[in-house]
Amino acid sequence: GESVGLHLPTLSVQEGDNSIINCAYSNSASDYFIWYKQESGKGPQFIIDIRSNMDKRQGQRVTVLLNKTVKHLSLQIAATQPGDSAVYFCAENMDQFYFGTGTSLTVIP
Amino acid sequence: GAVVSQHPSRVICKSGTSVKIECRSLDFQATTMFWYRQFPKKSLMLMATSNEGSKATYEQGVEKDKFLINHASLTLSTLTVTSAHPEDSSFYICSARQGAANEKLFFGSGTQLSVL
Secondary structure, X not given: OOOEEOXXXXXXXXXXXXXXXXXXXXXXXXXXXXXXXXXXXXXXXXXXXXXXXXXXXXXXXEEEEEEOOOOEXXXXXXXXXXXXXXXXXXXXXXXXXXXXXXXXXXXEO | OOOEEEEOOEEEEOOOOOEEEEEEEOOOOOOXXXXXXXXXXXXXXXXXXXXXXXXXXXXXXXXXXXXXXXXXXXXXXXXXXXOOOHHHOEEEEEEXXXXXXXXXXXXXXXXXXXXX
């Protein structure tokens, strides 16, 4: 079946540095992608989304890049803060949303 | 953004009892709601999709009689874990979508179920 996967299960960054979280998807027909943040014991929180007719979208301190040629999605977090520590999931829309494994981001003060 | 309320946030029950989890969209009408299950340090696993007024569509391997889903209104879906056993212990999360299939999902805060 289709899969949405992440390259790295864990990522540690120094406070103030930029973070890059990567995601690979396999359904070339997918046209909508979302990044979610999940803190321990809580439900996922929407961060940013992007549709397939775009290759970049910026939010507050976050940027999502979409490379349809290689079916790759990334989330960039600028000036990472301790409050950014969480698990980040990419989700690919295939009528339902299917989630990748997740990357655990730890911000070192 | 839209708010999805999930209740209870935590429940501990004895083996053999049934547990009902509610998911409400507070400020929008949810045409579709989804139920996910999550194990520690794992991703969200889609269990079923429910549309208001119709039967839920279950993912392969999810027992319909074990996990009863009701979507009686555009703002409420319930998941009932029937005759719960320790292996049903998990974090259950609901999500809701307001419109078409390519609209974002809003998530509830999750329910931690512990079956003794």
